[in-house]
Every structure is written in C-alpha cells, then in structure tokens.
Amino acid sequence: MVSAEFSTVASDLLRWIPLIPLCATVLNLFWGRAWGNRTAGGLACAAVGASFAIALYLFWQLPANGVLRDPVYTWIESGLFKVNVAFQVDALTAAMLLIVTGIGFLIHIYSLGYMAHDEGFVRFFIYLNLFIFFMLLLVMADNLLLLFVGWEGVGLCSYLLIGFWYRDINNTIAGNKAFIVNRIGDFGFILGIFLLVTGLGRQGVWTLDFLELQKHTELLSPAMIGAITLLLFIGATGKSAQIPLFVWLPDAMAGPTPVSALIHAATMVTAGVYMTARLHFLFVLAPATLSLIAWIGAATAFFAATIALTQNDIKKVLAYSTISQLGYMFLAVGMAAFSAAIFHVFTHAFFKACLFLGSGSVIHALDGEQDMRKMGGLNSRMPTTYWTYLIATLAIAGAPFSAGFFSKDLILWEAFSRGAMILWGIGLITAGLTAFYMFRQLFMVFHGEFRGDDHAKAHLHESPAVMTFPLVILAIGSIFAGWVGAPEYLWGSRWEHWLQPMFGAVAAQESSVSTEVLVTVLTLAVVAVGFYWAYAKYGRAPAKGAPSAAEQGFLYRLSLNKYYIDEIYDYLIVRPFTGCSRFFAEFVDPRVIDGAVNGVAAIARGLSWVWCGLQTGNVQHYATGLLVGTLALLAYFLGQS
C-alpha cells in the first residue's frame, strides 16, 4: 500500500544515468580502437563514474516517501494501453543504482589492469558499458515492459561477455548455455507479463506501470495473481540461478573474472530478487507462490553449498557460493521480508565482488592457473590480495560485525520468527557449510606450501595498484556496508527504516531480544564449527590437499560432479529435444516439407512433360491440332443452334 504523503518529483537528470554509459559504448564502438586502450578504457570508466556521481546526488535528493520520475517518451500507445520509456527512482531503485554504478565503477577500474594485455581490450569495455546501460534500464524502469527490455539486454551482454574469448569453442558453448537457460526462464516471464496485462485489461485497466499496477491489484483474482507471480518467478529462477535453472552459472565462469564479479555476482543475478521486490505488492497477495519461493531458495542455498564443498577450481567455488547466497535472498523474499533480501543483495555485492576480483588477482599472478590444488602459500607473496580476501571471506561466512553477518542473520531471524523452522534449519546448516568451503578455499590458496611448479613460482607477483585499489575499497565495504542494517538491540537498522515506506512495516513479531540474541549466537556457533572443520582439514600443517581419487567417498564424488545435474538434464531434456529437432531437420524438413514443395514442382514438370509431347516440330501435326480445335468449336456452335 502506498502511504498518504507519497510525493512525485520530476527530474530530467534521471535519463542521464543510463545514457552516459550508452554514449560511451557507442563512442568506443566507432573510435575505441583508434583512440587506443588508455583513452577507451578511461572513457568507459569515466562514464560509469559519472553515472555513479549522478546516482549519489539523486540519493541525497530523494524525498523521504516518494519517487523521482523522468518520462522520456511514449513508446507504445495502442488504444488505452500505453507504455513509456520512463525512469523512476525510489528507495529500492536508489539502493540498486548505488550498487550497480558504484561496484560497476570499481570493477571497470580493476579491468583496466586485468585486461591490459588482452587484444580485445576495447571490445571488453564496449560490452561492459553496454551491460551497465541495460542493468540501469532494468532497475530504473517505471514499467514492467521496460524492465523486461533491460532484463533481456543484460542476458545478451552476459552471453557476449561469457563467450568473450570466443576462439575457444568451450567459452562460446558456455555463453550459449547461459543464454538458452535464461531464455527458458524468460518464457515464463513473458507469459506472466501477458497474463498480467490481459488480466487487468479485462477489467478495463490497461497498464504495466508499477505505480498504476499497485493501485489496481484488487481487480485480479487470487488464482490469477498466483499464476502471474509463479510465471514471473520462473523468469527469476533463470536469471538468478535458482533450482532448476541454475546450471548456467558455473559454466559462466569461462568469462573473464571481472565479468564474473560484476555480472554473475553483484548485479545481473540479483535482477530476479529486484524484480520480486519491485512487484512485492503482487507477491504478498500470493502466499502459495511465496511459500514455493522460500522453499526453492532454501533448497538451492543448501544444494549449491554442498557442491561448493569439493570443487577444485577457484572460480567454481565462488560460482556455487553465489548460487547459494542467492538462495538466501529468495528465502527472505519467500518470507515477504523484501528489505532483508535487498539488504543481502547489497552486502553480497561487496564481498562477492571482492572475492571474485581477488581470485582474478590470483589467477593473474599465476598466469592463468585456476586449480586450487596447484596453489598455496600465496599470503606472503600477495599480501594485499590476501588480506582483502580474508576480510571478504570473513564477511561471507558471517563473522561478527562483518557485512554478511548482519544481512545473513537478518534473513535467518526472519525465517525463525515467522515459525518456518525447517527453512531456518536449512539456512543454519548452510551457513556452516558456507564457512567451511570458504575457509577451505582460503587455506588451500593462501596458506601452506606452494604446490605449483617452479616456473609459476618465479612468476608470482602482487597485482598492480589499479587492481588492488578496488579490492581494498570492496574489503572496507565488506566490513562496514552491513552496519546500516544492524538489528534493533544493537543500534537499529537505517536500512529497514529507509525502505519501510515502500514495503510497509514489518509485522511486529512477538519475541524478546534474548531470543534474537540466542539465534544469532547459534548461528555463530555453527559458523565456528564450519571454520574449525576447514582449519582441521586444510589449514593445519602439514596441510592435506584434496583427496586423491582412491580416497574419495561416494558423497564426495557426488558433490564434485555437481550431482551429475548437467548429465541428468542432458539425458532428460536436451537429448529428447535435440532428437526431436534432428527428427524435424533430417526427416520432416527434407522429406515432408521439401518433398511437398519439390513434389509440386515435380508434378508441374510431369504435367508439362505430357504436354511436351505435342511439340513434335512437325508443322502438319500442328495443323491437325488446329483442325481438332476448329471441330470442337463447330460442334459447340452446332449444339447451340
């Protein structure tokens, strides 16, 4: 419900936030190569920086309970149905804007160093800026259709950037996988949009604007709302890598590490969470869907965490970790705790980006090595990377007073206080698993003895400042970003307060401060267990590496092979589908369709063969034909008279 003192302020500044990166994209597209890496990269970073500055300015300008609006132009106008290209910034959008532009800016700077020796440098920044443009379109759209345009656009940029090193066909395949799996989700999304438009349209209201939709929810039947929200959520599972459409995210690690950090950790994958928060007024009216979302979120969080336990590729661990943390966000959405979900988006952006960029730093130092079994002992050789990585790991595990601590605990508390005990339990165990696999990674990469070859050892170096500077900023964020959302018994949540006018007051849960503290302590205990277990297996000298093939138990292998989910999908879905396609391509198309078309031609040719026989070249035969025709005419006229 929108509160009474809602205010709308018009501001022409809004359109520049997405437009500046778009201009940079176009400029670099035409002249980037001519200008050279320094100028092109600088332009790209400056563009995102400018957007960040404007976003920051707008953040201060934002009315306490209202929106900033910028109608740019009318896009579709068909009878009563009207869709504009128009931007809208409220508290939720402002939060997302700061994340996208702020973290985006840091990652752009990082990429200046990471991609410095890549021949596709300019192309990378073109794609990256284009992505920022679409993401901004997504979060600033004032209607569902424009949001979907941004949604599709980020999917496109994700595809382009995953398959960035296209000369290796595996990267292209990974890009295809991401796009196709997303598309399956988008199918649900589109159906949801259709259902929404027609559902309201039948009652005479033709609109997709969020503010308008919010006013007219009572026009839809509960069954309709349930169907719409379910379909929209299917889209979210695709984009935000939940069960069953998460399989693209681990493969997406084929892209350059800044891409993994920006797109597959901080921004694009959170679009699903943003969308549900944006449409919260619909989702709260569909308790069945919310319940489903919560269960899928929790299941995904647990499931992905169990896979991350055994992975040996540094980026794959982080990928599954991202899927797991996204599960937490959806768990919060399922509890209708939207501001908690967005809060976790916020903190997660900091520490996950820091982790990814740190891993990029390691990969860069080891000249492309990503297998953790060949790492170790890097803490002395790469101190900045080590310390920032340590801070981020503490944050994601939920160490006290780090950003992850506040956001994750809030989610667990929301689940507990609403009585969803099983979900809370799953979340709790997952927190322990998170601690385990993150510290396992930390120990394997940075502690103990270096397990790689001598050539790599000689090559080891700390990354240049252009790469370590963003790491430091993000690490600081990983600690302090969560402090805006502290629970009541500490110093209160400014975050909650800020987003409250949007989402409505959180239903006051009758519970004491002590219960809350108890839950927090329980969480910390589980985290500590996870930490200790990792330390025992991987941290203590002599550090044991990963178990060899003989030592691997059944569960270990199951986890290492990601429960064979790709193989299962391949068998159950991909193969029948390609079989069907092959049937159509090899049988129906050449034999039936081409056969019909060619058959028509063959019939025509056959008929003309018949008539060909008449063309003997003999004049007297032709004269006979004339005679026959004349006789026919005569017979006709004789018959008439």
Add this chain to the structure above:
Amino acid sequence: MNAATVIFLILATLLVISSLMVVFLRRVVHCAMALVTALLLIAILFISLQAPMVGVLQVMVYAGAIMVLFLFVIMFLNPGVLEQPSVAWWGLAVVLSVLLGAFLVPLFSQYEPGDNPVTSTELFGSPDVLAKSLFGEFVLPFEIASVLLLVAIIGAVVLAKREHGSDGAA
C-alpha cells in the same frame, strides 16, 4: 431438275474428282495438272454465278500465273525421291476431314433453297461494276493490297536469292 442444276452437278463431280486427284496423286506434276483442272472448273462456276470478270481473272491469275510459277519451282527443285505415305496418319487425317465436312454441310444446309436473288441485272459482275466497287468503296484495301504485293515481291527475291558459296540446284 432443270438444265442448270444438271450442268452444275456435272461440274461439281468433276471438281471433286480433280480435287481428290490433287491430294492423292503421287507425282507432283500430276498434282499440279489436277489443280489446274480444278481451277478452270471453278472459273466456269464463277462465270455461271454471274461473276464473269472474276472468272476471267481466275483463269488469268490463278491458273495462268500462279500455277505456272508452281510448275517452274517443281522443275527447278526436281525432287527425285517419291514420298512414303503413312497409313495411320492418312487414316486420322481423312477421318478428321470427313468430320469437318460433316459439320459444315448441315451448317450450310440451313439455307432455304429457291430464294430469289435480290437484284439480277446484266451489269452485275461485269468489269464496270467491279471497277466501280474497287475504286470506290474498297479503294483502301485496294491500295493496301498493292503494297502487299510489293512486299511479297521483295520478300520472294530476298528469300530465293542464291547465297555466296551455297550450292543451289541448277
């Protein structure tokens, strides 16, 4: 059955016989001769139909000039080999032509016998009257026909001219 009818029937029979000879005789020269006969018979029929001028023209132009031309060409080309007729083809052609006749005859039988002609003056069909029509009412076709004849002459000369290096007969 008066005398005119009898004479007509005799002429008609002879005409039909000579036509059949034109079509069915094997040597070309014989056919040409039969055709001359047929043309002369038709000229007689014209004269009996009060078209004396046209009848005389028929003899002069058709039997005289055109047939002479035919004979010239026959002698010029002198085809040696006699042609081999094909029975099936002959059968079909005869059948079709009989059909044609069978259609035309009843068509033409519709006219009532014994209608008196509208005018039957002595001058009808004479050179005077023919000339008056030709240079009066039909002067345009007359002029066009003369152009046509000119074109025909030029065409014939061009077509039949012997090419350099070609080995024409005679």
Add this chain to the structure above:
Amino acid sequence: MVPLNYYLILSAIVFSIGVVGVLIRRNLIVVLMSIELMLNAVNLTFIAFARHLGSMAGQVAVFFVMAVAAAEAVIGLAIIISVFRQTRTLDPQNMQLLKW
C-alpha cells in the same frame, strides 16, 4: 436457278479435301497446292453469296483473296526453295528443328 446451298456444300467438300491434303502430304509443294485448293473453295462460297445477296462486296472480296493468295504462293515457294537449299528435301517430316 441452282439453289445456294448446293454451292455451299460443294465448297465445303472441296475445302475438306484441301484440308486432307495439307495434313497428309509429305511434299511441301503439294501442301501449298492444297492450300490453294482451300482458298478456291472459299472463293466459291463468296461468289455464291454475292450472287445470292446481290452485293458486289463478295466479288471484291474474291478479288482480294486472289491477290493475297498470289502473294502467299510466291513467298511460300521462295521459302520452299530456301529450305530445299538447306535440307535437300521437301519432306516436312524432316524439318523438326522446333521439336521440344
């Protein structure tokens, strides 16, 4: 007075005979002569009608038919000569270059 349809029937018979000649003879000159026969049959029809209707138009038409027939015979014979020079035969069955 011979009735009109006698002449018409005669003309039809001669015309049909001419058609037979055109279709079956394998000598181009005879084919041309059969065509002349057909034209003459038509001339007979014209003159018969001219007398029957009392109009000179029929006789004038015959005049023109004769002129055209002359021109046509001349051209036809010139073509026959030309063709004979190429193919050394007068058999239409041997001139089937326009076969499909």
